[in-house]
Amino acid sequence: MNLEITHRNYEPTPRVRAHAEERVAKFEKYLRDLGSVHLTLSEEKIDKVCEIHLRAYGKDFHSRAESPDMLNSVDRACAGMEEQLRRHRDRITDQRKGHKATLTSAAAMERMARAEMARQESDVLNEED
Secondary structure, three states, X not given: OEEEEEEEOOOOOHHHHHHHHHHHHHHHXXXXXXXXXXXXXXXXXXXXXXXXXEEXXXXXXXXXXXXXXXXXXXXXXXXXXXXXXHHHHHHHHHHHHHXXXXXXXXXXXXXXXXXXXXXXHHHHHHHHO
């Protein structure tokens, strides 16, 4: 993972920088090969803003958060990014194993419905005899 931290109108303290690096390192539990992560820390009027741009597997992910405290902004932006990465990972795993199971269960439901209808028809015929 290639992490690049940029700051605009704001000079990050070592504590903020270390916290951001620690939180971004947790992204690897969602995707194995993280390409590049660009973290932008800036100050706009009274709010501190954290923006994250992540590029992995040819996809772009973006997250932005602002609050009066930079550590809080980093936490909120990272939480948003983790949610996006988790959903992306879940979609990939569902595509790998979900479709066959859905088709199989739909076919099984159809077979069960046909068997039930055949059983009901045979019961009706047996009652007539």
